[in-house]
Amino acid sequence: xxxxxxxxxxxxxxxxxxxxxxxxxxxxxxxxxxxxxxxxxxxxxxxxxxxxxxxxxxxxxxxxxxxxxxxxxxxxxxxxxxxxxxxxxxxxxxxxxxxxxxxxxxxxxxxxxxxxxxxxxxxxxxxxxxxxxxxxxxxxxxxxxxxxxxxxxxxxxxxxxxxxxxxxxxxxxxxxxxxxxxxxxxxxxxxxxxxxxxxxxxxxxxxxxxxxxxxxxxxxxxxxxxxxxxxxxxxxxxxxxxxxxxxxxxxxxxxxxxxxxxxxxxxxxxxxxxxxxxxxxxxxxxxxxxxxxxxxxxxxxxxxxxxxxxxxxxxxxxxxxxxxxxxxxxxxxxxxxxxxxxxxxxxxxxxxxxxxxxxxxxxxxxxxxxxxxxxxxxxxxxxxxxxxxxxxxxxxxxxxxxxxxxxxxxxxxxxxxxxxxxxxxxxxxxxxxxxxxxxxxxxxxxxxxxxxxxxxxxxxxxxxxxxxxxxxxxxxxxxxxxxxxxxxxxxxxxxxxxxxxxxxxxxxxxxxxxxxxxxxxxxxxxxxxxxxxxxxxxxxxxxxxxxxxxxxxxxxxxxxxxxxxxxxxxxxxxxxxxxxxxxxxxxxxxxxxxxxxxxxxxxxxxxxxxxxxxxxxxxxxxxxxxxxxxxxxxxxxxxxxxxxxxxxxxxxxxxxxxxxxxxxxxxxxxxxxxxxxxxxxxxxxxxxxxxxxxxxxxxxxxxxxxxxxxxxxxxxx
Ligand code: NAI
Numbered sequence: 016x017x018x019x020x021x022x023x024x025x026x027x028x029x030x031x032x033x034x035x036x037x038x039x040x041x042x043x044x045x046x047x048x049x050x051x052x053x054x055x056x057x058x059x060x061x062x063x064x065x066x067x068x069x070x071x072x073x074x075x076x077x078x079x080x081x082x083x084x085x086x087x088x089x090x091x092x093x094x095x096x097x098x099x100x101x102x103x104x105x106x107x108x109x110x111x112x113x114x115x116x117x118x119x120x121x122x123x124x125x126x127x128x129x130x131x132x133x134x135x136x137x138x139x140x141x142x143x144x145x146x147x148x149x150x151x152x153x154x155x156x157x158x159x160x161x162x163x164x165x166x167x168x169x170x171x172x173x174x175x176x177x178x179x180x181x182x183x184x185x186x187x188x189x190x191x192x193x194x195x196x197x198x199x200x201x202x203x204x205x206x207x208x209x210x211x212x213x214x215x216x217x218x219x220x221x222x223x224x225x226x227x228x229x230x231x232x233x234x235x236x237x238x239x240x241x242x243x244x245x246x247x248x249x250x251x252x253x254x255x256x257x258x259x260x261x262x263x264x265x266x267x268x269x270x271x272x273x274x275x276x277x278x279x280x281x282x283x284x285x286x287x288x289x290x291x292x293x294x295x296x297x298x299x300x301x302x303x304x305x306x307x308x309x310x311x312x313x314x315x316x317x318x319x320x321x322x323x324x325x326x327x328x329x330x331x332x333x334x335x336x337x338x339x340x341x342x343x344x345x346x347x348x349x350x351x352x353x354x355x356x357x358x359x360x361x362x363x364x365x366x367x368x369x370x371x372x373x374x375x376x377x378x379x380x381x382x383x384x385x386x387x388x389x390x391x392x393x394x395x396x397x398x399x400x401x402x403x404x405x406x407x408x409x410x411x412x413x414x415x416x417x418x419x420x421x422x423x424x425x426x427x428x429x430x431x432x433x434x435x436x437x438x439x440x441x442x443x444x445x446x447x448x449x450x451x452x453x454x455x456x457x458x459x460x461x462x463x464x465x466x467x468x469x470x471x472x473x474x475x476x477x478x479x480x481x482x483x484x485x486x487x488x489x490x491x492x493x494x495x496x497x498x499x500x501x502x503x504x505x506x507x508x509x510x511x512x513x514x515x516x517x518x519x520x521x522x523x524x525x526x527x528x529x530x531x532x533x534x535x536x537x538x539x540x541x542x543x544x545x546x547x548x549x550x551x552x553x554x555x556x557x558x559x560x561x562x563x564x565x566x567x568x569x570x571x572x573x574x575x576x577x578x579x580x581x582x583x584x585x586x587x588x589x590x591x592x593x594x595x596x597x598x599x600x601x602x603x604x605x606x607x608x609x610x611x612x613x614x615x616x617x618x619x620x621x622x623x624x625x626x627x628x629x630x631x632x633x634x635x636x637x638x639x640x641x642x643x644x645x646x647x648x649x650x651x652x653x654x655x656x657x658x659x660x661x662x663x664x665x666x667x668x669x670x671x672x673x674x675x676x677x678x679x680x681x682x683x684x685x686x687x688x689x690x691x692x693x694x695x696x697x698x699x700x701x702x703x704x705x706x707x708x709x710x711x712x713x714x715x716x717x718x719x720x721x722x723x724x725x726x727x728x729x730x731x732x
Pocket of ligand 1 (some may be wrong): 149343344346347348349367368372406418419420422426428430440447448450468471472473639
């Protein structure tokens with residue numbers, strides 16, 4: 016911990032574990048949040064109680080004149096406050112419990128707001144969720160312009176919205192357009208943008224200037240000026256009704272209300288009460304509580320914990336750190352793998368038989384770099400880290416060598432045999448194969464224990480999951496390195512056994528084949544796709560098959576022994592109709608979109624029933640995969656299926672879903688049987704039920720999962 020006391024030693028309180036309170040010689044109280052034993056600051060019960068203690072002390076000091084102001088800061092090197100402590104959310108089973116827990120927090124924030132001396136938030140690093148709500152209750156907000164400093168409300172992606180009166184304070188502060196936009200999108204806002212929107216009052220160039228600026232703000236009694244005038248008028252009726260309507264339309268384009276109700280309840284809240292600060296404040300709590308105890312929110316929180324479980328597969332404190340990567344094969348996968356590693360800060364050499372292919376592959380990364388890096392200097396730095404290497408000179412310097420060449424066993428075997436003599440002894444040796452066995456490729460090696468699979472999904476930049484494949488002989492140290500590498504490039508690793516299809520394609524294939532078989536049997540493809548979306552899949556299985564390519568599907572089917580059962584798809588492939596890439600498959604594709612028959616309408620009950628039937632093969636296969644030890648446990652299977660296929664995040668994963676369905680069936684039976692059914696309603700599906708099984712899989716369809724994961728990730732820092 017560093018000394019954050021700005022102007023020398025005054026009085027320091029040792030009463031707190033998660034905060035430090037120093038009152039300096041000028042009478043400024045510096046409350047420094049440094050949560051004990053944690054790498055990031057989250058607002059759990061104890062830090063909130065301690066903050067209440069600090070508020071009391073400052074109030075007393077303000078009364079007797081010994082304190083002239085309060086500054087709230089973070090004692091962590093990197094982040095400010097990542098939000099409320101998600102780990103404690105599970106403690107709430109009833110709306111009453113939620114309301115009771117919120118009351119003292121909101122009372123405390125009111126006291127901060129009403130403090131007679133200036134309260135200044137000095138922000139460096141991520142300040143989101145409950146942390147952002149806390150600073151909105153302060154009188155003045157200063158932030159570093161640093162790229163790492165972001166504010167925002169990711170709550171909606173955890174199935175809730177701000178509950179520490181952040182809804183009403185953000186609207187008052189920045190006006191309804193910016194505030195509702197921030198809450199509905201859940202995105203992370205850069206400090207400079209937040210300043211322009213009115214959330215932040217002042218920017219400083221560096222962390223070092225923060226304390227001095229905060230001191231000045233206190234001594235000059237600076238007070239934020241909330242957006243008034245036109246922006247304020249928008250919160251008045253009828254502009255509010257019009258805005259709410261537009262927000263509802265926009266939100267409907269992105270999510271379904273029955274799957275993700277939180278943004279819709281937030282819009283309702285704004286529409287009904289956005290004209291009155293006091294009303295909206297009161298009603299926020301009432302509208303928040305049911306969301307917090309909903310299954311949707313529980314499951315989205317589960318997705319967050321699952322993402323943590325995936326990351327935890329990389330052992331902590333490994334000395335081995337991947338910095339240089341050599342990729343062989345600059346085709347569809349290799350070029351994008353290389354680009355992604357560069358975007359994650361690594362230096363990459365890219366090899367291919369064809370120099371043109373390398374040049375093409377490198378050029379194609381421009382789009383990713385443009386998205387990832389804001390300034391031309393950063394983009395230029397990224398470009399210089401991606402090196403064309405037709406001779407393979409990078410092999411001997413690389414920490415990781417990834418092969419993504421043609422899917423032919425003998426060619427891969429020969430390549431690795433050669434690589435084995437050239438690679439650094441501790442460098443990781445990996446293949447991106449999707450259908451060959453790791454042990455077969457490693458067969459001719461002097462040290463076959465060295466090879467693992469690192470199986471990326473297409474498109475690389477969008478898919479959050481990467482399977483780390485353990486061959487029969489792969490050494491644990493190499494699997495660990497694989498998980499470490501995948502985490503280092505900001506993807507989620509899933510350690511899987513070397514079996515056909517690994518986990519993701521293994522569970523996805525029967526789901527897609529099942530859907531294709533239904534089309535063969537005369538069922539409408541539009542209905543099937545609509546039913547899958549009604550269940551919560553990001554894309555229907557027929558559209559997905561067309562997107563992946565029917566030839567690729569047939570190949571995967573063959574690997575898994577499902578190949579010949581689907582005659583319709585076989586005929587399409589034979590006639591060159593491979594899906595999106597050829598402009599026709601099951602659908603005709605125009606402007607990158609499938610043309611769907613508009614005049615067919617299906618009953619919702621019908622779609623729900625069909626949707627559940629469609630995912631059954633996926634769930635059964637996931638159960639078998641867990642039973643076969645393809646992944647270590649059911650939670651990891653759920654995680655892999657959510658992040659690898661986009662399986663309805665709000666359902667918490669296929670195995671969890673199955674268990675909750677079985678659980679609720681049992682519950683209904685129990686209620687029917689029991690005279691005393693009154694207590695049953697309080698029981699909830701446990702978050703991580705041991706022994707469950709399941710799964711699904713895909714390619715390019717995981718953006719919903721990616722969004723959920725990213726949001727969860729941000730919410731937790
Ligand atoms: P691709 O055909 O697009 O690219 C392969 C590249 O490797 C070509 O540019 C080719 O010139 C080059 N190449 C072939 N032999 C080589 C050698 N001996 N040395 C250097 N370069 C060589 O193939 P794609 O689709 O990128 O697949 C590559 C690997 O990734 C395969 O093992 C495939 O199973 C796997 N994979 C493919 C996925 C996909 O969606 N395309 C998804 C996941 C894995």
